Structures are given as structure tokens and as C-alpha cells.
Amino acid sequence: MNRIDLAISAIGLVKHYDGGRAKALDGLSIDVAQGAMIALVGPSGSGKSTLLYALAGLVDLDVGTIVIEGRRPGGEADWTRLRASTIGLVFQESWLLPTLTAAQNIELPMVGVEASARVRTRRVEELLETVGMAGFAGRMPDSLSGGERQRIAMARSLANGPRILLADEPTGELDSANSARIMEMMAKLRAERGVTMLIVTHDPRMAAYCDRRYEVVDGTGTYVD
């Protein structure tokens, strides 16, 4: 039988920091359907970001199972492959390389993945269009506003066509107009491309763009609406 796989299924995740003294994840489980847009909410220090980075294979879990699109990544090489092809990451800060243009920043993740320079260039143009930044290809990061930099970062995260986007407070440093613009863009990406999104946010207005809120408290969590 051909079952429909979840985009993400995490079961019983446990993570301690500080030699076991600080518990970040305490048996947390979460299922996320393909194409879902989920807000990860909860107080500071509750484990939201640890969960997000665990789902990208960037946290060495004490215990727990993570299944991405029906497959359990076997090790670091698998996770690296997933991050290069399936999982995109967006952070609170854009982390654009200051010495590269907007286009070069977007192209960077494709180097080593897509051999054809012509294909890379075309995809950069498409991505700039997608994030509403056509015409900004040659601009340097320090000449862009915070919202523009974040949109370039978003384009960079989409460079290799990920099916899952993990975003850690992508609007955390933006004013409300730019935040709304970013969230509208993310909602459009999900609706048009079916990109699954997990978004850490403290802002209820941003969470309102999502299908549901998943609340993380003391390292465990549940869907709250």
C-alpha cells in the first residue's frame, strides 16, 4: 500500500545541555503533514529552537527518532544530504556574506549541487522574482534594509528547492510591515509549492498565518488549536 508520508515525524526527543543539568527537550513528539505551515510557540528557553535545529539534524539528541518524508536519516552524511536538498533553514539574522552580492549569496548553496552555471543563474533570477527582489541581484548586503536582507536569506534557503523550511524567528528583527511581507511570502510558497514550514515565532500575528500552533513548554509540546 502506498501510504502518504508525513513531512516530519519526531518521536520522544530528549536533549540535555550542560552535562545533563539543563533539559531542553523532554520526550517531545510532533507530526507535521507535507505542505503544513506550523507555528512553534512557547516561552523563551522552552526548547523551540532546540527542536527546530534537531529537525535539521544539527542537534546531537540524547534519545529520540526523527523521520523525514518517511525515512530515518542514518547519520551525519544523510543529514548533510537532506540539508542540501530537502531542508532549508532561515534564521532570525540573515547571515548574508557581506562580501558577496545578493545574487552570489543566493547562488552559494547551489555550488557543488548544481553543476551548470547557467542553471544556477536562471534559478537565482527566479528566486529573486519569488521573493520580490528582482533588480537587486548586484546589490551588496550592507546596502539592503533588514527586510530586504531577510528576503534574500529566504531566497538563499530556497536555492536547492527544499520541501521543508525551518525558520527560527524569521521576522524577529523586522518591523510589522516587513514581518507581514515575509509571512505573506511564506504562505504563498506553501500554497503554491507545497513547502512544509515550521516557524518559531513569539508574535501571535505571525502565528495567525499558520495552520496551527504547536506550543513547546519545558521541553515537551502539543498542538494547541
Add this chain to the structure above:
Amino acid sequence: MRRIIRRPRSSGRARLVAGRVPPVAAIVIALFLALLPRTLLAGTAAAEQHVAEAMSVMTEIARAVKEGKGGQDAAFRRLLAKDFDASTLAMASLPEEVSESADAASLAKYRSAFVVYLTKAFLEEAARAPLYETRVAGSRNHATGRIIVHTVGEAPNGNRREGDWFVTPGAAPRIVDAAIRGILLSANERKRFARVLARGGMSGLVAALEKGPSGFTGSPGEDVWR
């Protein structure tokens, strides 16, 4: 000088226009015209149309429930029979080790109880939730060969409910699964059924399913239809 007068040669199209169509050609043309819409619609357009029609029926059922009109369980069962592949959905809602090891008779009982459960779950939620007017917003292909039809539902109170409907391709599409507000129906039910299966086996699950959602009080899982 002799004038050569060319009479136009009668082409097949001309004969068609003139209405002088040979019987065999008429049958071929009639068959072509009858099959044309389905052929053109095969693929995402057919899937979108199928989901749009199913959404319309679901909205009407939900409206009737809110108006206190009876008989909606029969209407929902008809919808399941006509527009869904409830059997595939039922099997996907079982843990794999159970669906592979259970005997045919108990699986048949389970599938039948699953329809009862799904009907009760939808009708109970329809009574509670706001009435969503749902439209198809697009579609895309899925790795399994199914077509995902994306829908957006809007309620009078401003609530939005987006859904992804997994539809078999071809001229007779069927919905095999759905993700509503980010929760995949089969995976959610699998989680919900697992605890009851562990306690009471397949007979316990069938008994719980026949009670509807109340048979799973305390089990994990979300209210998918909300």
C-alpha cells in the same frame, strides 16, 4: 480558350458541416466527443474538479447539520462511497504491522467500522465548527503519483482552514487521504487507534470506532475536521 472549372473537392470536414457523415465516422466522432472532456480533464484539472465537487457536498452536509436536518450520515456515507477511497484511507490509518497481519474478516469489519467512525467524526465537528466555504486554490503532483489539491476554507468569523487532498489521478479520481490544517488524517488516526489496539486488539478497535470519536477519549491525536 478552354476554361477549367475546378469544383471544390468535398473533404471530411466539409461533409461533416454538410451533415452528410458516413455512419461509421459518425460513431467515431460521437465517441470522441463523448470522451473528450474526460480526456482533457485527466490529471490535475480532473482532480481539482473532483475535490471542488466534494467540498461543495461537504459544505452542504455541514450546513444541513447546523440547520438540524437529519439524514446527513447517509449523505456523508454517499460522499465517502462516491468521492473517497475510504478503504485505502482506512488501511493507511492502521499501524503497518496490524494491517499486514490481521485476517481478512477482521479487516472487513474494521473498514466498515471506520466508515461509521469517520462519518460521526465529521458530523460532530460540523455541528461544532463554523461553516467554511471552501474553494480549490491549486494543485501539484505528489511523489506517490497522487495529485495534491490545495483548498482554502473561509468561515464567517474570519477563520481560515487550508487543506491538502491527496487524489488518485485519472478519469475517475478518488480522495485517498487529506491533511487539514497541517494534520494528516491517516497519520493522526493511526496514532489515535494505536493505543486502543494495544489494549483491546482489533475487536476493541472496531468497538471503539462504532462509538465514533467518543470511543477514543484520552487517546492522542487532533481534531482534524475543525
